[in-house]
Each structure stands twice: as structure tokens, then as C-alpha cells.
Amino acid sequence: MDVQLRLRDPIAPQLVTILRQAIIVSEIRPGEALSEKEIAGRFGVSRQPVREAFIKLSEAGLVQILPSRGTYVMKISLREVANARFVREAVECALARAASKLIDPNGVALLRRLIAEQSAAAGRSDYTRFTMLDEAFHQAIAEIVDCDYAGKVVESARAQTDRVRYLSLPGTSPIPLLITQHNAIVDALESGDPDMAATAMRIHLREILNALPRIAAEHPELFEDEEMPAHTKALRQR
Structure with missing residues (x-):
């Protein structure tokens, strides 16, 4: 610190x-x-x-x-991470839909710059900086929509999901995949297609579901021994 x-x-x-x-x-x-x-x-x-x-x-x-x-x-709670991700999907997909109608060239340029900085941070294996830039990327989309409350909800939920996201780097969630997903979100926002924007955001936010079980198995001492909530079990069974 x-x-x-x-x-x-x-x-x-x-x-x-x-x-x-x-x-x-x-x-x-x-x-x-x-x-x-x-x-x-x-x-x-x-x-x-x-x-x-x-x-x-x-x-x-x-x-x-x-x-x-x-x-x-506190140890990382599987239930709290899954619940936070569920809330993030609901809010951030709605933000992506709205942002696709509101974003301007300056907003697109800002998001592209943040992605470029993420790539540079990944190249230095600076995963702390990568995580901070990821937060800035998602916060920038909330600011485009100009919904302070939604931004606060996302920030609160990130407190749980980011603990797992950091542990997943660079192996369990490959950084090139995350950057590709961010680019897909910006492409969809720039196209002005709300359905495409929401889908791109949903795919990105569900990536953690692939990483979570493996990370918990690799770091059992960091996690509470809990079952996933029903809404997450249903997604993983698809």
C-alpha cells in the first residue's frame, strides 16, 4: 500500500x-x-x-x-461473487443498450484508449493496473449513460467479482480473450445496435463463470465452502 x-x-x-x-x-x-x-x-x-x-x-x-x-x-464467498455477477449483468447490459444510443466519437475514442492501455499493462504483466483499467472501462460506459446510481451499483458489485477476476489472471481467464471481449463491446456500441451491445456485454460478464470453479479449486484456502446459487447453477447447466 x-x-x-x-x-x-x-x-x-x-x-x-x-x-x-x-x-x-x-x-x-x-x-x-x-x-x-x-x-x-x-x-x-x-x-x-x-x-x-x-x-x-x-x-x-x-x-x-x-x-x-x-x-x-473475509474469505471470498462463491455465493456473493455469483450474486454480484448476476446484478452486474442486469445493470451493465441495460447500460450497454442505452450507451449504444448515446455514445459519440469521443466516447468511442476513450474506450479504445482504455483498451490500448490494458494491452500495455498486460504486456508488462501489471495485473493490478490491468484490473484498474478494466474498472475504468466499465465505469466509462456508465458515465456515457449519465446514470450515477447504476454506476454505484456496479462499483459495489465489483468489490466481489474483482477479487476473483484478479486471481484468474493471466491463466484461467486469458487476457487476450478479455481484451477481445472489450473490443467487441465497443464495436457494438459504435454500431448503435442495442441488442448487439447487450449481447457483447453479457458474454463478457459471464466469462467469470468459466473461471470461478477452477480458481476456487486452486485456492481453497481463500474461499468459503459454499454452493452456487440456483441462478448460477442454471446458467452453468446450459
């Missing part, structure tokens, strides 16, 4: 962003304890904004606060 805080800005939201990213990329591992004192000392702040950040991370399902025992990073 080699990041400096902007002391003129609210501290707690910055800590949420920093700690969230550290959890997503497994810099802070599932089951690991988080110390208010240590984090406050690391960033040169009081314990209050650290405590506020822990509460926000708890609400996102990333940490568990146990009174008198401490705060711990």
Missing part, C-alpha cells in the same frame, strides 16, 4: 479506496487481520477515519468486524 493520502480531501473515502484495492489484488489476504493502529500510523492519521473505512468495507462484504476481537478480511 505504497500510496500517499491527499490531506486536503476527506481521509476515510481515500482509505476505503486504498484498502479495497489491496484486498482485491490479494495484497491483503483473506483471513488477514487489519489493525486500526497500524493503518493509522502508516498513513499518519487518527484512528477515526480508519474506523470509518473499516465500516464501509464491512458494508461491501470485504471485511468482518468482530467486537473485542478485531477486523479481518
Whole structure:
């Protein structure tokens, strides 16, 4: 967590962003304890904004606060990942439909640039940067539609799915495939075809279903021992 805080800005939201990213990329591992004192000392702040950040991370399902025992990073929940993906598909396919009617050349250029930066990050094996650019890509589509609430729902759901996405790189979910899927989304948006845009987004967001069982088998110590919810089982049986 080699990041400096902007002391003129609210501290707690910055800590949420920093700690969230550290959890997503497994810099802070599932089951690991988080110390208010240590984090406050690391960033040169009081314990209050650290405590506020822990509460926000708890609400996102990333940490568990146990009174008198401490705060711990939660293991990855198969059910929560599957449920978050289900919500992302519903919201982001709707966003893709709307964006196909609203996107302009500047929006297309921005999305193409983000994909190019993803390719460059992959070439450096910088999977943390790749993941951040993936988030920026999906957020840019939400911003084209100008629906702040949808963007917040997607951001919340990503807290679960991105933990698995990072573990899946580069092997289980091949990066060239993910980049190809992003290009297909932009092609569909640029064409102005809402059905094509929604289909391209759906294919992309369901890719995690192929990776999830294998990742859980490879890293059993990071996952809760749970069954998939019915909606995900139905998709995998097709």
C-alpha cells in the first residue's frame, strides 16, 4: 500500500479506496487481520477515519468486524461473487443498450484508449493496473449513460467479482480473450445496435463463470465452502 493520502480531501473515502484495492489484488489476504493502529500510523492519521473505512468495507462484504476481537478480511464467498455477477449483468447490459444510443466519437475514442492501455499493462504483466483499467472501462460506459446510481451499483458489485477476476489472471481467464471481449463491446456500441451491445456485454460478464470453479479449486484456502446459487447453477447447466 505504497500510496500517499491527499490531506486536503476527506481521509476515510481515500482509505476505503486504498484498502479495497489491496484486498482485491490479494495484497491483503483473506483471513488477514487489519489493525486500526497500524493503518493509522502508516498513513499518519487518527484512528477515526480508519474506523470509518473499516465500516464501509464491512458494508461491501470485504471485511468482518468482530467486537473485542478485531477486523479481518473475509474469505471470498462463491455465493456473493455469483450474486454480484448476476446484478452486474442486469445493470451493465441495460447500460450497454442505452450507451449504444448515446455514445459519440469521443466516447468511442476513450474506450479504445482504455483498451490500448490494458494491452500495455498486460504486456508488462501489471495485473493490478490491468484490473484498474478494466474498472475504468466499465465505469466509462456508465458515465456515457449519465446514470450515477447504476454506476454505484456496479462499483459495489465489483468489490466481489474483482477479487476473483484478479486471481484468474493471466491463466484461467486469458487476457487476450478479455481484451477481445472489450473490443467487441465497443464495436457494438459504435454500431448503435442495442441488442448487439447487450449481447457483447453479457458474454463478457459471464466469462467469470468459466473461471470461478477452477480458481476456487486452486485456492481453497481463500474461499468459503459454499454452493452456487440456483441462478448460477442454471446458467452453468446450459
